[in-house]
Amino acid sequence: MAMLHLASSLSVAAAPGSSDAQLEHARLVGALALQGEIFHVQGLALDPDHVWITSVDHAGRRAFLHVFDRASGRYLRRIELTDGARYHPGGLSLSGGSLWVPVAEMRPDSSAVLLEIDAATLTVHRRIAVSDHIGCIAAEGQRLVAGNWDSRMLYEFDLARSDRPVRVVKNPSATHFQDMKFADGQLVAGGNTSWLAGTLDWIDPATMRVTRSLKAGSIGAVRPFGRGGPITGEGMAIEGRELYVLPEDGPSRVFHFRLDA
Numbered sequence: 145m146a147m148l149h150l151a152s153s154l155s156v157a158a159a160p161g162s163s164d165a166q167l168e169h170a171r172l173v174g175a176l177a178l179q180g181e182i183f184h185v186q187g188l189a190l191d192p193d194h195v196w197i198t199s200v201d202h203a204g205r206r207a208f209l210h211v212f213d214r215a216s217g218r219y220l221r222r223i224e225l226t227d228g229a230r231y232h233p234g235g236l237s238l239s240g241g242s243l244w245v246p247v248a249e250m251r252p253d254s255s256a257v258l259l260e261i262d263a264a265t266l267t268v269h270r271r272i273a274v275s276d277h278i279g280c281i282a283a284e285g286q287r288l289v290a291g292n293w294d295s296r297m298l299y300e301f302d303l304a305r306s307d308r309p310v311r312v313v314k315n316p317s318a319t320h321f322q323d324m325k326f327a328d329g330q331l332v333a334g335g336n337t338s339w340l341a342g343t344l345d346w347i348d349p350a351t352m353r354v355t356r357s358l359k360a361g362s363i364g365a366v367r368p369f370g371r372g373g374p375i376t377g378e379g380m381a382i383e384g385r386e387l388y389v390l391p392e393d394g395p396s397r398v399f400h401f402r403l404d405a
Contacts, residue, residue, distance in 0.1 A: 180219025188379025235280030235323030
């Protein structure tokens with residue numbers, strides 16, 4: 145139901161125009177323009193009615209969670225997530241009624257806090273301290289997988305047992321993951337390999353081995369001179385064969401791709 149809801153709204157939205165959007169084994173369906181201020185995009189999550197986005201205001205050293213209407217792209221609200229020296233929000237995930245968002249210091253080998261936020265009230269329910277920069281997180285029930293700076297290492301949590309990681313493994317891909325989600329029993333992660341390219345990888349959560357990888361090009365003028373970059377370089381959400389990416393800083397568009405079977 146959620147997949148069809150956003151697919152229909154994006155399909156009737158304005159085409160992405162001159163974008164050179166490319167994703168291996170996928171077709172660009174459409175794009176939804178978001179009508180509100182966003183800073184440097186960090187993550188994307190979807191529910192049937194909302195588009196959730198994290199962004200960092202580098203100049204102001206502030207972290208934000210933004211909420212938009214899923215059907216129209218209309219701005220609804222935002223909350224600030226800045227936590228002292230920690231002002232870098234990362235890729236986020238929605239599991240049940242909770243949004244999981246990491247907020248970290250803006251440097252590697254530093255510190256972060258993992259926030260569990262009630263999606264209905266935007267109240268913070270839980271805070272988990274991590275002695276490393278955490279830039280993205282995937283959540284499924286009591287299980288979390290989080291990537292540090294450039295996702296060089298992946299931290300796995302079992303919250304039914306402890307707030308401490310139960311396993312830390314090296315990223316099986318050369319890609320710098322920026323956003324990751326659990327989908328159909330797999331960990332799906334997107335990120336950049338250069339200023340102009342990236343990949344979308346499927347990882348077996350049990351073995352932490354890559355089972356599938358798709359190459360991605362870029363959208364628009366690439367940062368730092370433009371506002372775009374690799375398709376998979378920032379926000380990413382997936383529902384079955386429907387992939388949604390947010391590679392541009394504000395003003396931003398959610399691009400909708402349909403993956404091959």
